[in-house]
Amino acid sequence: MIIDPQNDFCDIPKNKYQTPTLPISGSNNDMERLGKFIYFNINIISEMTITLDSHFSMDIAHTCFWKRGDNDLEPFSKITSDEIIKGNITPKTKYNKKQIINYFEYIEESEKEGLTIWPVHCEIGTWGSNINNYVQAPRNIWEEINSKKANVILKGLDPLREQFSALSKDNRKNKKCINNKLIKYLDKYDILLIAGESSSHCVKRTMEDLIYNSSRKDPHSIMLLTDCMSPVNGYEKNTKDFLLHMESLGVTITNSTEVMSILK
Structure with missing residues (x-):
């Protein structure tokens, strides 16, 4: 399962044609290692699921959705319902303000x-929403050699809800809905490898949804x-704490080199 291997999250060298909007340090090298791993195991990998962050520009977690005074909100701001109620921060859209406040309180x-609040990222139809080529190229080869298609899951399509995990989402009634169908699909396979971006957010939330809702008997x-x-x-500490927690639950913490011996 490859989580959000998209250009906007990768620290690809910038030029006038490609500028990642939310680059994560080291992520381009992550995708290169992942791509090589797929190449080396092209006949061993039986299924491939890829999640893709997929947003509209006007999204509740994007800077351009909000204003502080006459200005857009700064990237990485953290806002609360209290600030919206007081009018310190206001949505630019005509969406129901009460509904937005209720969501924040939830x-x-x-x-x-x-x-x-993030920079506008993974906007549908843009270069930044595309799969990084280090992963896309071996994915294409894997599909051709195995006569299969990767299972591609879009997430983040509701402009009024944040969604880090493809395994759950909050509906408009502020109820968390678990994607049990996808979890059941992932549970079918004897070994489930997880990679992608970012370990502090989307990988973390996906794993939490999976481990607490899976019927898999062996978390190892x-x-x-x-x-x-x-x-x-x-957010480095978030990742450190997340990995320690997953390890305590029995999840195997490994890397693309060490896991080769397990697969053999």
């Missing part, structure tokens, strides 16, 4: 924090490839 209760058969994922800059 996530503050469930997650004990406000909403982080879920393996995190730590050299094929990196944290959002400034």
Whole structure:
């Protein structure tokens, strides 16, 4: 399962044709290692699931959705329902303000924090939403050689809800809905390898949804490839705590080199 291996998250050298909007340090090298791993195991990998962050520009977690005074909100701001109620921060859109406040109050209760506001990223139809070529090229070869298609899952399509994990989403009634169909699909396979970006957010949330809702009897058969994922800059501790927690639950913490001996 490859989580959000998209250009906007990769620290690809910038030029006038390609500028990642939310680059994660080390992520381009992560994708290169992951691509090589797929090449080397082209006949061993039986299935491939890829999740893709997929947003509209006007998204509740994007800077351009909000204004502070006359200005757009700064990237990486964290805002709360109280700030919206007081009018310190206001949505630019004509969406129901009460509904937005209710959503903020819901996530503050469930997650004990406000909403982080990101630069516009993985906008549908843009270069940044595309799969990094280090992964896309071997994916194409894997599909051709095995006469299969990767299972591609889009997430983040609701402009009024944040969605880090493809295994769950919050509906408009502020209820968390688990994607049990996808979890059941992932449970079929004897070994499940997890890679992608970012380890501090989307990988973390996906793994939490998986481990707490899976019927898999042996958590050791879920393996995190730590050299094929990196944290959002400034969230390194989140990743460290996440990996320790997963290890305590029995998940195998490994990398793309070590896992080769397991697959053989």
